[in-house]
Amino acid sequence: xxxNEEFQDExxxxxxxxxxxxxxxKDAFDVSDDEKIERIKKDVENMLLTLGMDMTDDSLKGTPNxxxxxxVKEIFGGLxxxxxxxxxxFENSYKYGEMLVEKNITVYSTCEHHLxxxxxxxxxxxxxxxxxxxxxxxxxxxxxxxxxxxxxxxLTMQIVQELQNALGTEDVACIIDAxxxxxxxxxxxxxxSSTVTSEFGGKFKNExxxxxxxxxxxxxxxx
Numbered sequence: 001x002x003x004n005e006e007f008q009d010e011x012x013x014x015x016x017x018x019x020x021x022x023x024x025x026k027d028a029f030d031v032s033d034d035e036k037i038e039r040i041k042k043d044v045e046n047m048l049l050t051l052g053m054d055m056t057d058d059s060l061k062g063t064p065n066x067x068x069x070x071x072v073k074e075i076f077g078g079l080x081x082x083x084x085x086x087x088x089x090f091e092n093s094y095k096y097g098e099m100l101v102e103k104n105i106t107v108y109s110t111c112e113h114h115l116x117x118x119x120x121x122x123x124x125x126x127x128x129x130x131x132x133x134x135x136x137x138x139x140x141x142x143x144x145x146x147x148x149x150x151x152x153x154x155l156t157m158q159i160v161q162e163l164q165n166a167l168g169t170e171d172v173a174c175i176i177d178a179x180x181x182x183x184x185x186x187x188x189x190x191x192x193s194s195t196v197t198s199e200f201g202g203k204f205k206n207e208x209x210x211x212x213x214x215x216x217x218x219x220x221x222x223x
Contacts, residue, residue: 040068078147085140087166089131101125101216102138111182112149120178123217129169160199170202
């Protein structure tokens, strides 16, 4: 009979996500960033001490503080709703009616099961329903949802849902191709494999429209 610890390991190793939204407590932001850094700093120091590291060594003295600041201010900064980028849109005054594709957007995220990096590329597309969004806003939306403990399937869905809400259209798609270091550097240690996820809304559910998107993604960008 499988015990609870083995069950939790099984979930993590199979990259099962529990929800389409990140599992964040309601009181998550009752504590300031500075207080979070102080708490995490102590936890990191205790973890390193438990592993047997000499925390008086000059190389390690600043590590707990660096890690704590990195967690709160950088790689998990997307958990804080106050850091959500504005998704202001504009009237499609030039009446562009074909799909717009922003491809090869860099994705840096963190697997919520092992807290190891997810590194890859996102390709995002939409068809205007009368509104357009600045190109850099698409990149910032990807970055915001990536900067939190994640599973790739959830990240893909969140990007699409955010753009659908901003643009007022279902016609949004996202494809992510990424390497998971929890697969590449531990466990099976398969350094070649990557994971591809997709979310297609509205017209992108049509096979011909999907095929057109995939052809755009294949185009080589030369400068």
